[in-house]
Amino acid sequence: MERDRSAPVVGLDVPAEVGMPVEEIATPALIIELDQFEKNVKTLKDFIETHGVRLRAHAKTHKSADVARYQMSQGGACGVCCQKVSEAQALVSAGINDVLVSNQVVDKRQIRHLAEMAKSARVMVCVDDADNVDDLARAAQAADVEIGCLVEIDVGAGRCGVRPGREAAVLAGRIAQARGLKFAGLQAYQGSAQHKAEFETRKALIGEAVRQVRETVDLLAAEGLGCEIVAGAGTGTFALEAQSGLYNELQCGSYVFMDADYQRILDENGEPVSMFGNSLFIVTSVMTSTLNATMINASGTIHGLFVISKAGWMKLNTRQIAANTPMNPRIWFLRFGNANTSRSTKNANGSIRAR
Amino acid sequence: MERDRSAPVVGLDVPAEVGMPVEEIATPALIIELDQFEKNVKTLKDFIETHGVRLRAHAKTHKSADVARYQMSQGGACGVCCQKVSEAQALVSAGINDVLVSNQVVDKRQIRHLAEMAKSARVMVCVDDADNVDDLARAAQAADVEIGCLVEIDVGAGRCGVRPGREAAVLAGRIAQARGLKFAGLQAYQGSAQHKAEFETRKALIGEAVRQVRETVDLLAAEGLGCEIVAGAGTGTFALEAQSGLYNELQCGSYVFMDADYQRILDENGEPVSMFGNSLFIVTSVMTSTLNATMINASGTIHGLFVISKAGWMKLNTRQIAANTPMNPRIWFLRFGNANTSRSTKNANGSIRAR
Numbered sequence: 199m200e201r202d203r204s205a206p207v208v209g210l211d212v213p214a215e216v217g218m219p220v221e222e223i224a225t226p227a228l229i230i231e232l233d234q235f236e237k238n239v240k241t242l243k244d245f246i247e248t249h250g251v252r253l254r255a256h257a258k259t260h261k262s263a264d265v266a267r268y269q270m271s272q273g274g275a276c277g278v279c280c281q282k283v284s285e286a287q288a289l290v291s292a293g294i295n296d297v298l299v300s301n302q303v304v305d306k307r308q309i310r311h312l313a314e315m316a317k318s319a320r321v322m323v324c325v326d327d328a329d330n331v332d333d334l335a336r337a338a339q340a341a342d343v344e345i346g347c348l349v350e351i352d353v354g355a356g357r358c359g360v361r362p363g364r365e366a367a368v369l370a371g372r373i374a375q376a377r378g379l380k381f382a383g384l385q386a387y388q389g390s391a392q393h394k395a396e397f398e399t400r401k402a403l404i405g406e407a408v409r410q411v412r413e414t415v416d417l418l419a420a421e422g423l424g425c426e427i428v429a430g431a432g433t434g435t436f437a438l439e440a441q442s443g444l445y446n447e448l449q450c451g452s453y454v455f456m457d458a459d460y461q462r463i464l465d466e467n468g469e470p471v472s473m474f475g476n477s478l479f480i481v482t483s484v485m486t487s488t489l490n491a492t493m494i495n496a497s498g499t500i501h502g503l504f505v506i507s508k509a510g511w512m513k514l515n516t517r518q519i520a521a522n523t524p525m526n527p528r529i530w531f532l533r534f535g536n537a538n539t540s541r542s543t544k545n546a547n548g549s550i551r552a553r
Numbered sequence: 554m555e556r557d558r559s560a561p562v563v564g565l566d567v568p569a570e571v572g573m574p575v576e577e578i579a580t581p582a583l584i585i586e587l588d589q590f591e592k593n594v595k596t597l598k599d600f601i602e603t604h605g606v607r608l609r610a611h612a613k614t615h616k617s618a619d620v621a622r623y624q625m626s627q628g629g630a631c632g633v634c635c636q637k638v639s640e641a642q643a644l645v646s647a648g649i650n651d652v653l654v655s656n657q658v659v660d661k662r663q664i665r666h667l668a669e670m671a672k673s674a675r676v677m678v679c680v681d682d683a684d685n686v687d688d689l690a691r692a693a694q695a696a697d698v699e700i701g702c703l704v705e706i707d708v709g710a711g712r713c714g715v716r717p718g719r720e721a722a723v724l725a726g727r728i729a730q731a732r733g734l735k736f737a738g739l740q741a742y743q744g745s746a747q748h749k750a751e752f753e754t755r756k757a758l759i760g761e762a763v764r765q766v767r768e769t770v771d772l773l774a775a776e777g778l779g780c781e782i783v784a785g786a787g788t789g790t791f792a793l794e795a796q797s798g799l800y801n802e803l804q805c806g807s808y809v810f811m812d813a814d815y816q817r818i819l820d821e822n823g824e825p826v827s828m829f830g831n832s833l834f835i836v837t838s839v840m841t842s843t844l845n846a847t848m849i850n851a852s853g854t855i856h857g858l859f860v861i862s863k864a865g866w867m868k869l870n871t872r873q874i875a876a877n878t879p880m881n882p883r884i885w886f887l888r889f890g891n892a893n894t895s896r897s898t899k900n901a902n903g904s905i906r907a908r
Contacts, residue, residue, distance in 0.1 A: 326841050
């Protein structure tokens with residue numbers, strides 16, 4: 199009974215094939231509008247070049263090796279962040295050679311996988327516990343690799359991290375002493391500031407984070423521990439961190455596709471921040487018109503929604519319906535499960551260019 | 554660089570292997586507590602037998618061929634519902650032989666796939682448009698199959714469906730006349746009633762739906778069109794439909810895992826409905842204890858959440874944290890992407906029994 203899937207069928211296995219007209223996409227399909235996507239990538243590249251900071255793009259936004267490669271080759275990214283070892287492994291397998299797991303990795307098995315990965319890529323991880331340092335060091339020694347460690351400090355998000363200052367310095371010293379590990383700097387991401395609507399609120403929160411980072415960097419310097427990396431910043435606040443003179447590696451992720459929610463946040467003049475635009479959409483189809491013309495099929499909304507109807511393309515987002523917006527024919531499909539990356543949900547997803 | 558995935562690695566490709574101790578599950582992992590799952594399945598089986606109605610379990614809850622098979626072999630289900638053709642195709646490929654796509658299918662390509670599927674399973678679909686009837690008939694004739702059609706009537710949800718009564722009868726007549734199609738009855742799902750907290754509210758909404766179904770069934774009967782199937786009902790209201798004397802095929806889905814939200818709804822005595830219990834959980838791990846002991850790794854919450862800590866298992870849901878709840882060792886893992894079903898996100902997911 200098992201259907202042969204060696205030749206993927208449009209509508210069952212894949213939403214479309216390269217060269218197919220946009221109108222024939224099997225819906226619902228997750229698509230990237232390439233014009234806006236490329237513009238977003240270039241906008242942040244220009245920004246980091248102007249401000250003399252690095253970008254380590256956060257791959258949790260896309261989990262796609264193709265998007266990660268584009269960010270590194272065209273968008274100035276020095277590498278990527280991942281949230282989990284298995285995500286990092288999928289990207290490293292696909293050729294991404296510089297990955298930070300921007301979380302604590304405490305499971306012994308996952309630590310072994312992390313060390314194994316360091317044989318074929320630069321691998322870093324965040325640390326906020328002394329025992330974890332010892333576990334990481336043992337695994338690195340066993341695999342004969344070096345794992346870079348960022349001491350994570352809690353700069354207000356209340357999630358992970360030791361306290362800034364003395365606690366961080368003690369942990370940094372332990373890492374510096376550990377064979378197989380390299381003290382690479384600080385992880386100081388203020389996650390709870392990113393989506394605050396008012397500019398002054400974000401400015402105050404990042405200002406406080408910067409103060410704590412400075413205290414820690416100074417203390418470390420006094421003990422002879424230099425911070426190659428001072429990392430943090432998301433799409434909501436990165437300009438503030440970049441101007442701090444302390445943060446040198448931004449971790450923006452959402453900017454490539456741009457959250458609808460980030461368009462709710464305001465700049466210092468009270469205007470919506472307009473640096474990036476939405477580039478990720480779901481294409482879907484009207485499946486009934488018995489009650490109203492905008493009835494759609496059952497799919498979630500990511501950033502926005504395209505509805506195909508006889509009247510033409512309609513673009514919907516959470517706020518408005520603008521009928522007859524012509525659809526950009528330059529699109530990508532995010533594919534979940536291609537021949538190379540299909541064996542696990544945690545893998546990075548390939549993507550195909552439709553035209 | 555591409556990693557060999559022919560031998561799945563625990564922690565990267567799969568969360569665990571059969572026979573592995575529960576404590577060694579690579580987290581986060583989606584698990585089914587088998588005791589509660591089996592109890593839920595048996596509870597609804599007993600109910601439908603007592604009330605003399607059929608169950609066509611809704612597979613949108615799990616999208617798993619293994620769960621669907623269990624519902625049919627052990628839970629009294631006559632078949633399953635799906636929301637999309639590709640979901641139905643995945644289940645039919647895995648041996649499920651009776652599927653209703655409980656939606657309109659209007660895309661020409663998907664209609665062809667639907668007809669193709671009818672070569673190896675009983676296939677039904679909902680209809681609320683005359684042109685769609687013609688399209689379905691043409692595809693059925695071309696594939697030399699029969700497609701069962703339920704006329705969907707809008708009984709208050711305001712989603713899909715023609716008006717009860719005359720409109721439904723006209724459409725049913727068109728189906729009955731169409732070669733390749735079979736008029737199989739009515740789809741009359743009152744989706745907006747399912748999660749209403751007050752019993753009296755649900756009772757009034759379903760009462761009105763039943764009135765509209767009766768009007769339509771009577772009109773159809775007067776025109777010589779019998780309804781083999783009168784379908785509808787979800788986990789929130791099914792007892793009301795079952796007692797109507799009209800509905801004969803329930804479409805409950807959530808009952809197998811049980812939504813946390815459904816535990817918010819009250820019975821006629823104002824008590825929480827307690828017929829089913831949560832059986833789907835995410836197992837995750839504490840990855841930092843710097844700030845508090847319940848810090849967990851980044852994963853969504855489905856129905857509830859288990860946290861592994863040195864102190865033992867803790868069960869969290871949206872309302873409470875109950876420390877030291879021992880974890881049921883009889884579990885399943887929902888696997889996304891095994892060797893047979895990995896080529897598309899839309900496929901049904903296999904699952905493995907850990908013990």
